[in-house]
Amino acid sequence: MLSNLKHFIIALIFALVIGALTLVIVQAQSSTPVSPTPTPSSPTLNTLSSATCKSCHQDIYNDWLNGPHGQAMNDPVFTTEWQAEGKPGACLVCHSTGYDPVTQTMISGVDCTACHNPMPIDHPKQPAPIDNTPALCAKCHSDPRFSTSEWTMSAHYQAGMSCTVCHDPHRAALKVMPGAPSNDDGSALCENCHKDAMQNFPLSEHAKAGVTCVDCHLGIGNINATNPTPTSTDLMSVHKAPDHSFTPTLDTCEKCHATQMHSPGDAVAAAAFKAEQLGGTATPEPTDVVTPVPSVTNSPTPVNPLGFAVVFGMLGLAGGMVLAPWLDKAYQRFIEKDTKKDGGKND
Secondary structure, three states: OHHHHHHHHHHHHHHHHHHHHHHHHHHHHHOOOOOOOOOOOOOOOOOOOHHHHHOOOHHHHHHHHOOOOOOOOOOHHHHHHHHHOOOOHHHHHHHEEEEEOOOOEEEEOOOHHHOOOOOOOOOOOOOOOOOOOHHHHHOOOOOOOOOHHHHHOOHHHHOOOOHHHOEEOOOOEEOOOOOOOOOOOOHHHHHHHOHHHHHHHHHOHHHHOOOOHHHHHOOOOOOOOOOOOOOOOOOOOOOOOOOOOOOOOHHHHHHHHHHHOOOOOOHHHHHHHHHHHOOOOOOOOOOOOOOOOOOOOOOOOOOOHHHHHHHHHHHHHHHHHHHHHHHHHHHHHHHHHHHHHHHHHHO
16 A cells, blocks of 8 residues: 555656646747837838739739739829829828828838738748738728728627638639629628528529629629629719628618508518507517628637646656656665665765
């Protein structure tokens, strides 16, 4: 019994040593790295342009160059209005990158460094930083140019989605789903997540009439390959974006049902409401059939060093119980050898 207790104590000490070493190692490796501070010798907003990225990222460069971000300073609508207003510097805060109102310096267009900055001096050995948070987009796509308040009230925002879930940041356009028709207005993106709702919609009268998700939930009419430009009624200016609350409104319904707003309506629906008024079965509330969108995080969950230490400590305890007899014998031999040395000196 005494021997077993001794072996257990040896195993426990062994486990504590293993756990402590694991805790020290994991804490050292999981500590948050310090963000690099731009120096005069490292590429920053003023020293790195999209031309530098082009040599390695040709396809992405082409998408960017031909998209609204790459053409932000060359778009004819912008240049005409900007010149008519006297070329105010306030416009360049969003239509260029790194605009300095004092020196009047900037990088033409919404450049790579608007989202990838500061670039590590040893890139591509070190990856380029990526800021794809809604907060970055909102710096330019904000009220009244985007109606950020509508977006923050949406279920998409509450689920933690970022703008880049639906929008390609390099093309500055909606992402295209594989197999989507050429005239897709973006509804295929909706179907990718909202599969439950789309099980019923194709059988509806709206679907038979050619109505899409975008028609009702963004309130901008049928914008597709055959009708690529919103009307002035839908978008009052180039700075007005579609309603990103994704909630159909009465105004949206009225675009198609203006002559039916005060008509008798559907006989079945009218009968249901009448039955409810007379004390019959209440009209059922509509149920939410939208598939919840998983929350998106921009950084991995931090490692718990204590958890690692406990796991390795338990492994150390098991290993210590196996090694305890050998460790005990080694210790006894060491004691005997040390005693003999002391005895020789005393003689």
